[in-house]
Amino acid sequence: MRLRAHHxxxxxxxRGLGYSPEFVENMSHIAxxxxxxxxxxxxxxxxxxxxxxxxxxxxEGGCQDKGPQxxxxxxxxxxxxxxxxEVEEGGKLTWSEAExxxxxxxxxxxxxxxxxxxxxxxxxYCTQGLENLIKRAEGR
Ligand code: SF4
Numbered sequence: 612m613r614l615r616a617h618h619x620x621x622x623x624x625x626r627g628l629g630y631s632p633e634f635v636e637n638m639s640h641i642a643x644x645x646x647x648x649x650x651x652x653x654x655x656x657x658x659x660x661x662x663x664x665x666x667x668x669x670x671e672g673g674c675q676d677k678g679p680q681x682x683x684x685x686x687x688x689x690x691x692x693x694x695x696x697e698v699e700e701g702g703k704l705t706w707s708e709a710e711x712x713x714x715x716x717x718x719x720x721x722x723x724x725x726x727x728x729x730x731x732x733x734x735x736y737c738t739q740g741l742e743n744l745i746k747r748a749e750g751r
Contacts, residue, residue: 612641614653615660616692617685619709620722623744624737630667637665649707657689657700658682684728691725714748717741 614622625642629635641661645651659682663669673682690700696712698704704712717725719738726732 612644612651612653613656613660614662615656615658615685616689616696616698617725618660618662619655619692619696619713620717620726620737620741621662621731623710623713623740624731624734625740626736628736631665633665634662634667638662645706649710650705653704653706653709655693655698655700655702655704655709657686657693688725688729695721695725710744711748713741714744 622638622642622645625638627635627639629638659669659673663674666674668674668676668681672679674685675681677684693700693702695716696709697716698712719741722732722738722741726737731737
């Protein structure tokens with residue numbers, strides 16, 4: 612599966628909401644696969660991925676969410692996440708390894724910086740998703 616790095620964080624907070632019915636169906640399917648098969652191999656990207664593929668904002672040149680500058684902004688977010696979880700662009704991780712790296716490298720406060728321009732952050736779902744990931748690991 613091909614995932615842009617910041618989408619690893621979006622997946623933690625995903626609650627069945629999104630940009631169109633097709634988008635939600637596709638992302639739900641991806642989230643379900645990762646839950647069921649945590650050893651699934653991911654290729655980590657800084658460009659459009661398997662989630663973007665069903666997004667109404669994907670255009671020529673990548674993400675057009677807020678206009679032509681959006682792909683560059685999303686890519687910066689991807690690179691920030693890649694640096695924090697120590698994976699190169701194009702690097703391979705299982706979902707389980709990605710969760711472990713996120714858990715040990717990021718705090719909920721980091722999302723305020725990484726995702727500060729994202730319209731979903733104020734909903735609190737992504738922060739709760741990261742908090743739950745940390746709690747699950749502590750209860751192991
Ligand atoms: S195209 Fe843009 S808004 Fe759509 S999923 Fe990809 S990064 Fe997100």
